[in-house]
Amino acid sequence: MQVLKFGGTSIGSVESIKQVIQIIDNYRRNDEAKNDDRITVVFSAMGGVTNQLIEIGRMAMSGETDYMELVRRIEDRHFNVVKSLIPVKEQSKVFAHVRGIINELEDLLRGVSLIRELSPRTHDLITSFGERLSTTVITECIKSRGIPAQFCDARQLIKTDAQFGHAEVNYQLTNQLIKDHFDKNTDLQLVTGFIGSTVKNETTTLGRGGSDYTASIIGAALNATFIDIWTDVDGMMTADPRKVPNAFNIPTITYAEAMELSHFGAKVIYPPSLQPAFARNIPIRVLNTFNASHKGTTVSRTAERRQYTITGISSIDDIALVNVQGSGMIGVAGVSAKLFGVLAAHKISVILISQASSEHSICFAIDPRGAEHVKSILDAEFAAEIEHGHIDNIIIERDLSVIATVGEGMKKSSGIAGKLFSVLGKNGVNIVAVAQGSSEINISVVINKNNLSKALNALHNIFFQSEARVLNLFLVGTGLIGRTLLKQIFDQSEFLREEKLLKVCVVGMTNTKKMLLNPKGISLNDWRERLLTEGVTTSLPAFVDKIKDYNLPNSVFIDCTSDKDIVQFYESLLDANISVVTPNKVANSGPYSEYRRLQRTALNRGVKFLYETNVGAGLPIINTVQGLLTSGDRFLKIEAILSGTLSFIFNTFRPGSSFADVVREAKEKGYTEPDPRDDLSGQDVARKILILAREAGFPLEPEDITITNLLPDSCLAAPTVPAFFDELERNNAYFEKLLTDAEANGEKLRFVASFENNKASIGLKTVGVDHPFYQLTGADNIVSFSTERYKDRPLVIKGPGAGAEVTASGVFADVVSIGSYLA
Ligand SMILES: NC(=O)C1=CN([C@@H]2O[C@H](COP(=O)(O)OP(=O)(O)OC[C@H]3O[C@@H](n4cnc5c(N)ncnc54)[C@H](OP(=O)(O)O)[C@@H]3O)[C@@H](O)[C@H]2O)C=CC1
Numbered sequence: 001m002q003v004l005k006f007g008g009t010s011i012g013s014v015e016s017i018k019q020v021i022q023i024i025d026n027y028r029r030n031d032e033a034k035n036d037d038r039i040t041v042v043f044s045a046m047g048g049v050t051n052q053l054i055e056i057g058r059m060a061m062s063g064e065t066d067y068m069e070l071v072r073r074i075e076d077r078h079f080n081v082v083k084s085l086i087p088v089k090e091q092s093k094v095f096a097h098v099r100g101i102i103n104e105l106e107d108l109l110r111g112v113s114l115i116r117e118l119s120p121r122t123h124d125l126i127t128s129f130g131e132r133l134s135t136t137v138i139t140e141c142i143k144s145r146g147i148p149a150q151f152c153d154a155r156q157l158i159k160t161d162a163q164f165g166h167a168e169v170n171y172q173l174t175n176q177l178i179k180d181h182f183d184k185n186t187d188l189q190l191v192t193g194f195i196g197s198t199v200k201n202e203t204t205t206l207g208r209g210g211s212d213y214t215a216s217i218i219g220a221a222l223n224a225t226f227i228d229i230w231t232d233v234d235g236m237m238t239a240d241p242r243k244v245p246n247a248f249n250i251p252t253i254t255y256a257e258a259m260e261l262s263h264f265g266a267k268v269i270y271p272p273s274l275q276p277a278f279a280r281n282i283p284i285r286v287l288n289t290f291n292a293s294h295k296g297t298t299v300s301r302t303a304e305r306r307q308y309t310i311t312g313i314s315s316i317d318d319i320a321l322v323n324v325q326g327s328g329m330i331g332v333a334g335v336s337a338k339l340f341g342v343l344a345a346h347k348i349s350v351i352l353i354s355q356a357s358s359e360h361s362i363c364f365a366i367d368p369r370g371a372e373h374v375k376s377i378l379d380a381e382f383a384a385e386i387e388h389g390h391i392d393n394i395i396i397e398r399d400l401s402v403i404a405t406v407g408e409g410m411k412k413s414s415g416i417a418g419k420l421f422s423v424l425g426k427n428g429v430n431i432v433a434v435a436q437g438s439s440e441i442n443i444s445v446v447i448n449k450n451n452l453s454k455a456l457n458a459l460h461n462i463f464f465q466s467e468a469r470v471l472n473l474f475l476v477g478t479g480l481i482g483r484t485l486l487k488q489i490f491d492q493s494e495f496l497r498e499e500k501l502l503k504v505c506v507v508g509m510t511n512t513k514k515m516l517l518n519p520k521g522i523s524l525n526d527w528r529e530r531l532l533t534e535g536v537t538t539s540l541p542a543f544v545d546k547i548k549d550y551n552l553p554n555s556v557f558i559d560c561t562s563d564k565d566i567v568q569f570y571e572s573l574l575d576a577n578i579s580v581v582t583p584n585k586v587a588n589s590g591p592y593s594e595y596r597r598l599q600r601t602a603l604n605r606g607v608k609f610l611y612e613t614n615v616g617a618g619l620p621i622i623n624t625v626q627g628l629l630t631s632g633d634r635f636l637k638i639e640a641i642l643s644g645t646l647s648f649i650f651n652t653f654r655p656g657s658s659f660a661d662v663v664r665e666a667k668e669k670g671y672t673e674p675d676p677r678d679d680l681s682g683q684d685v686a687r688k689i690l691i692l693a694r695e696a697g698f699p700l701e702p703e704d705i706t707i708t709n710l711l712p713d714s715c716l717a718a719p720t721v722p723a724f725f726d727e728l729e730r731n732n733a734y735f736e737k738l739l740t741d742a743e744a745n746g747e748k749l750r751f752v753a754s755f756e757n758n759k760a761s762i763g764l765k766t767v768g769v770d771h772p773f774y775q776l777t778g779a780d781n782i783v784s785f786s787t788e789r790y791k792d793r794p795l796v797i798k799g800p801g802a803g804a805e806v807t808a809s810g811v812f813a814d815v816v817s818i819g820s821y822l823a
């Protein structure tokens with residue numbers, strides 16, 4: 001015997017009932033082919049009908065006469081199925097049958113309306129009509145197709161006590177009745193779910209998950225080979241797909257796991273109601289009526305070996321935490337007995353409990369709707385203890401959610417809690433309470449409700465590792481570096497996904513005119529058009545607020561501007577656990593205290609503030625300095641050429657040519673700052689040596705740098721960049737003389753930065769052929785570090801230190817390193 005059960009959505013419309021009949025037919029054909037098995041089918045009420053019946057009962061009781069309108073609607077839905085699926089000549093008989101059942105319901109409601117009273121017993125009787133109507137109609141549909149089938153009212157089979165609403169089954173009697181019935185009736189039995197009856201034949205209902213329960217009771221009594229629960233999703237998922245878009249199907253799951261997941265909100269099946277089947281080790285398959293070829297989920301005692309340590313993540317969106325604490329609880333036996341005793345006496349269901357080993361506090365989670373009630377109960381129960389100060393006031397915390405990671409694979413496997421806490425910590429999700437059962441198949445954490453989606457996605461991303469980890473990027477600046485970065489990300493995305501399991505998703509972008517945000521990601525092959533057509537007028541505060549509002553896991557803010565005002569947002573972003581990556585040197589070259597503060601904030605928040613491209617573009621200079629410092633080396637001297645622009649200029653400028661043209665060429669090649677005066681004035685190099693000195697452990701201030709300016713005052717004073725170029729033309733002779741003087745001595749012009757004895761200086765120098773900086777070509781940078789460990793021969797880094805590609809790739813590398821860090 002195989003027992004099938006179809007839920008309310010599966011039989012919610014004519015179309016879906018057709019589909020259900022097709023599925024039943026497929027089973028029959030397979031069984032006939034095998035000639036060894038029978039099926040029986042359990043039905044819920046048509047989707048929504050049970051709730052309507054409850055409402056109808058309430059209306060009748062309170063004398064609202066328009067409940068009849070709702071009854072009509074229920075009748076019409078069932079009539080409509082008859083009209084659509086049963087041949088015309090057979091319809092009148094079925095209509096009469098349905099009408100008869102509806103008449104019975106109407107009589108009952110009239111009685112309720114007259115006496116204005118709705119006992120639990122009558123309530124159960126009213127709700128029983130849902131399954132009775134649906135099963136009647138579907139039985140007729142099936143019979144009309146020539147299939148020998150029989151309507152079976154479960155009230156004849158399932159005998160219960162008289163706890164209306166959630167009756168207890170008398171298994172001895174029930175099992176016997178079921179066996180007898182199926183022995184005598186060999187036609188296909190179509191059974192009403194959810195309902196039973198007392199020995200006095202009063203109608204009862206089986207409570208939450210009722211129709212699943214019916215299937216389970218029948219399956220267990222007949223020792224079925226399978227119980228197939230047909231619903232509207234592809235079985236159980238690793239997480240709720242409405243909250244975690246990457247959630248996927250779990251092919252096999254153990255009973256214990258299914259229990260844990262369902263306790264924490266997974267609503268696909270309600271395993272407690274399947275207990276009779278599990279007790280007899282009958283596997284349950286959860287299948288999708290609307291995607292019948294999908295294998296769904298099989299729930300049984302053992303699950304197949306899996307590649308993941310956890311099986312699923314579940315959550316309860318809204319809980320309240322009750323905190324009972326006080327010095328009088330330490331070492332005193334019986335406090336928790338009293339606490340949970342009184343909760344049990346008031347039928348308060350406790351979702352999770354956590355007690356610190358100091359015994360100073362116990363906290364537990366409950367449905368927030370009952371929180372005030374619980375507080376008043378506990379205030380009364382512990383009045384004496386509170387009065388004597390043994391227990392502090394009972395505190396209720398609200399707006400919390402609970403997340404549970406569940407899986408048999410977590411048993412005796414170390415590092416899972418570490419991973420869980422680490423990923424939540426890195427995403428700034430504060431953990432309010434924790435509980436792990438000693439079965440080790442569930443770790444539950446209580447967090448603030450506003451972090452629920454972020455936490456679920458971050459955990460799913462980390463625990464189900466064959467899927468790529470997602471980095472959510474927010475880019476400010478779509479100029480030279482920003483747009484080159486976007487292109488590199490686009491070109492490299494497949495490699496990152498395949499080889500590094502990293503999905504880089506650009507969620508927001510802005511320039512000075514337009515900003516565009518899309519939490520699902522902006523497509524990068526046409527971002528320009530989208531930004532232009534779908535973007536809205538830029539407001540940086542609004543952009544930053546959106547980043548925080550989205551509260552996405554693994555968020556990274558990338559500043560590809562040279563703007564001074566953007567850096568004011570860095571701290572609050574880091575504080576909100578959003579990493580910051582930037583080639584913009586402004587933040588790190590202001591007052592030392594601000595530089596320190598950003599470093600500290602990032603450290604405290606467990607996020608990253610990365611700026612490798614602040615010095616030498618993509619050359620690994622900052623990382624090298626940080627590596628030396630953290631490994632205990634001490635810096636003695638730094639000597640460097642840190643301007644790609646000035647390198648290029650002094651390597652390209654020839655006597656008789658235009659200096660301004662060479663500067664223009666540097667700008668066109670993407671070496672200069674947005675305003676090239678930042679390069680020629682030495683400002684850019686000053687920032688870089690300042691940042692380098694700070695990274696090397698010296699708390700320098702901007703005033704500590706001595707700059708020997710290269711530019712004539714008139715160039716510096718030019719009001720605009722074009723006016724500056726005009727001024728350069730006028731001063732050509734000045735630059736030519738610098739060059740010819742150097743060449744006369746067989747030397748080259750180099751703009752050198754040095755740091756030694758806590759002092760930094762920068763300025764134009766001439767270097768002879770013996771000097772290591774003499775041979776530098778193109779827009780190369782060179783940095784020479786003398787340290788305690790690199791004393792005799794300095795550590796030298798050399799290579800292209802400016803340009804769009806090398807800079808964007810440095811930014812990109814920083815971004816990817818955050819992906820690895822978060823993993
Ligand atoms: N070129 C190089 O080799 C290197 C450059 N860098 C640094 O990279 C950064 C970017 O340089 P680059 O790409 O050449 O600069 P660009 O001038 O080409 O681009 C700057 C971008 O930032 C946008 N922007 C400026 N201010 C704001 C603001 N307040 N709000 C929103 N958007 C803003 C601009 O918008 P809009 O398009 O509307 O003007 C533009 O898109 C600079 O800090 C530079 O120092 C670092 C290392 C090497």
Ligand SMILES: N[C@@H](CC=O)C(=O)O
Binds near residue numbers: 614672801802
């Ligand atoms: N303008 C800079 C580019 C990088 O910081 C330079 O020329 O070096």
Ligand code: NA
Binds near residue numbers: 612614
């Ligand atoms: Na660098």
